[in-house]
Amino acid sequence: MKKTGHSLQSPLGKVRGYGSAKTGVAQWLDLRLVAVALIPLTLYVVISFTNSLSGGYSAMLAWVQSPVSATVVILTLLAGFRHGAAGLKEVIEDYVHLECAKIGTIFVVNFIAVALTILGTLSVAKIFFGV
Amino acid sequence: MTSATPVPKARPLSPHLQIYKPQITSVLSIFHRGTGIMLAAGMVVLVAWLAALAGGFDCYTAFVGYAQTWVGTAFLVALSFSFFYHLCAGVRHLLWDAGYFLELKQVYTTGRIVVLASVVMTALLWLKIYGVAL
Numbered sequence: 553m554k555k556t557g558h559s560l561q562s563p564l565g566k567v568r569g570y571g572s573a574k575t576g577v578a579q580w581l582d583l584r585l586v587a588v589a590l591i592p593l594t595l596y597v598v599i600s601f602t603n604s605l606s607g608g609y610s611a612m613l614a615w616v617q618s619p620v621s622a623t624v625v626i627l628t629l630l631a632g633f634r635h636g637a638a639g640l641k642e643v644i645e646d647y648v649h650l651e652c653a654k655i656g657t658i659f660v661v662n663f664i665a666v667a668l669t670i671l672g673t674l675s676v677a678k679i680f681f682g683v
Numbered sequence: 684m685t686s687a688t689p690v691p692k693a694r695p696l697s698p699h700l701q702i703y704k705p706q707i708t709s710v711l712s713i714f715h716r717g718t719g720i721m722l723a724a725g726m727v728v729l730v731a732w733l734a735a736l737a738g739g740f741d742c743y744t745a746f747v748g749y750a751q752t753w754v755g756t757a758f759l760v761a762l763s764f765s766f767f768y769h770l771c772a773g774v775r776h777l778l779w780d781a782g783y784f785l786e787l788k789q790v791y792t793t794g795r796i797v798v799l800a801s802v803v804m805t806a807l808l809w810l811k812i813y814g815v816a817l
Contacts, residue, residue: 584780587773598766602811609743612736629730636723643716668730675733 579638586635593628616679629672637665711794715772718765725762763808768801 561571604615615621640661648654703709735746749755775793778784784793 584777588777591770591774594766594770598763598808602808605812606814609736609740612743616733616736625733629726632722632726632729636719636726639719640723643720668727672730672733675730675737678737679733 583635583638583642586631586638589631590628590635593624593631596624597628613679616676617682619680622676622680625676626673629669629676633665633669637662707791707794711772711797714768715776718769718772721762721765722769725765728758728762760805760809764801764805767804767808768797771797771800771804 559566565571600615600621604611607614616625641658644654644657644661648657700709700713732746735742750759775784775797778793784790
């Protein structure tokens with residue numbers, strides 16, 4: 553028997569190449585760093601949104617037209633969809649085992665997340681510039 | 684003698700959720716995931732709200748009309764609870780990641796705090812929305 557170094561990975565495992573992709577830590581950290589950013593962002597959105605709610609349509613327009621609120625809403629869209637897509641990816645990886653279905657579902661989720669981030673940001677921009 | 688084509692035997696699976704007795708640890712973990720999925724739906728609703736607001740008064744009024752049906756209100760109550768729960772439980776997770784409150788007793792205590800805090804925050808939010816308090 554020929555020795556193949558000190559690797560504990562089986563020859564079959566090596567051929568299939570399902571080992572660590574070496575990007576796990578970055579994904580893990582990203583989910584958490586964005587989560588920390590979302591704490592003040594979402595609290596600001598929920599509290600200031602609720603404060604303007606009784607004023608109806610015009611109060612809501614004024615809320616989005618304030619530069620600080622518009623900035624926080626756009627940041628919330630960016631961070632929220634990034635965190636949401638990363639979270640849904642973990643759920644999909646846990647329950648969808650067929651490789652092509654798994655990759656396809658994650659792709660669709662990421663696509664929707666990016667599309668809705670753009671739609672939300674453009675809506676804020678339209679309200680902000682008062683078109 | 685043995686058959687020429689071996690039929691692969693169904694391997695035993697490890698026991699899944701329905702086998703175990705529910706415990707506060709596992710139930711809260713499932714809740715964290717469930718509320719996270721709910722919040723992903725909430726992000727879609729946030730964009731719909733922004734698009735409706737950008738669409739003008741009639742568009743916005745139609746959106747508010749949907750939100751004020753009992754289905755819409757029930758969804759928003761569930762969404763607000765999901766937000767506060769996921770926020771509190773998320774902080775708990777971040778503290779765990781930093782190495783705090785990992786003793787079993789602390790896990791139970793912080794779990795109860797998270798549930799209580801998220802229920803109280805949800806109640807306060809809706810009292811505020813209906814103009815009863817704050």
